[in-house]
Amino acid sequence: MRRILALKNRKTASGRFERLMQAHFEALYGAARRVTASVSDAEDLMQEVCLKAYLKLDELERIEHQRAWLLRMLYNLFIDGQRRNQRSPLALSQTPADVELLDAAAGRHWQPDEQVDRMMQLDVILRAMKLLDTEQCTLLALHDIEGYKLAELKSLTGLPIGTLKSQLHRTRVKLGRLLRRDARSKPQLSIVGGQK
């Protein structure tokens, strides 16, 4: 009897979860595609978000800004996942084809040399993001990429607007500094794509 009840509860929970996720799935996938280099990486990230979100269904249902909460989870997983991939020797075996998919899916008709530059820049930016503090980078992504206003971030994090403002500024500075260093330490990047 207990098992039947457990199974019934599980079915109800899965129905609730599906209904809830339906409203946010496309937005989440859009974010996943923006920060991953391939369709399959985005799908893996989405799978991870869904697994984790389902475990926290009860908490998720009580939250006012569910999409922001889910996006926050997605960016946290992306940044932490990036860090782990960096430490694993298997990351070295990623194929260049993954990167090529990025702009193919974006559907823009850039000139070939422009495309290479853009892909490399995106790759450098995404690599730089993983060096930032996870939570601060996530907040920056929610604000600058996903368009959340300071007031919404305040209600999501409980931090005062002034604190959020200076955190966002400091994180942008760190990111900009990392990108400047990257450009200095890897001049070959501009040569590879620089058929101008």
Next chain:
Amino acid sequence: MKCEDAIGRIQAPSGDAPKDLEWRNAKEHVAACDECRDALRGAAAMRMIRDQQPATPPQTLFETAMRVATESTAPGKTQHGFWYGAGFGGAVAAALLIVVMTLGFPGSPRIDPAPATPELPATPEFVIALHEARDVNVAIEAGHDLNGATVSVFLSGGVQVVGFGDSREISWNTDLARGINQLTLPVIATDMNGGTLVVELDHEGMRRIFRIDLKLSG
């Protein structure tokens, strides 16, 4: 003028409004301030990510993601049995297998010193293709941060991990964060017989082993 204010003034949409004294001051401040230039570069980088074309999820993704999530576990559950969620695959990407290994939860069994290899549960199968890389994804769920865990991958038969040639054993130390950690193994078949892939996770006397049979399509 504070850096944040200077940047805010420069980036604010001005429309047709004339560029006033405040704007010129902000411009001068930014021109002479390294921090502001870094912040503007950071902001431009985020805009570049934002401005990519929106993407629509593949039709089957929602269904599959929901099925995998809801069949693997239950809401509010923080502790899991040894294995769960094994054997999903094929529908999400060209090839995807999510296997969840758990480690570091209270009550996790420690290595039994007598038998070298703990008993394995039913082995899931994964379809691969000859000379075509397919990603095998293993989700490792850690109950808490596990620093210095050892991940080992053992291969037998006609399969390889792309980038590692004919290596039969790949092993490295890594830190696992609390929560779900993903390991992606790009696997390729080198003959028609397929093979076996074993992932072993070891941390301070706790060990998890997962075996996946790799079969060839057709």
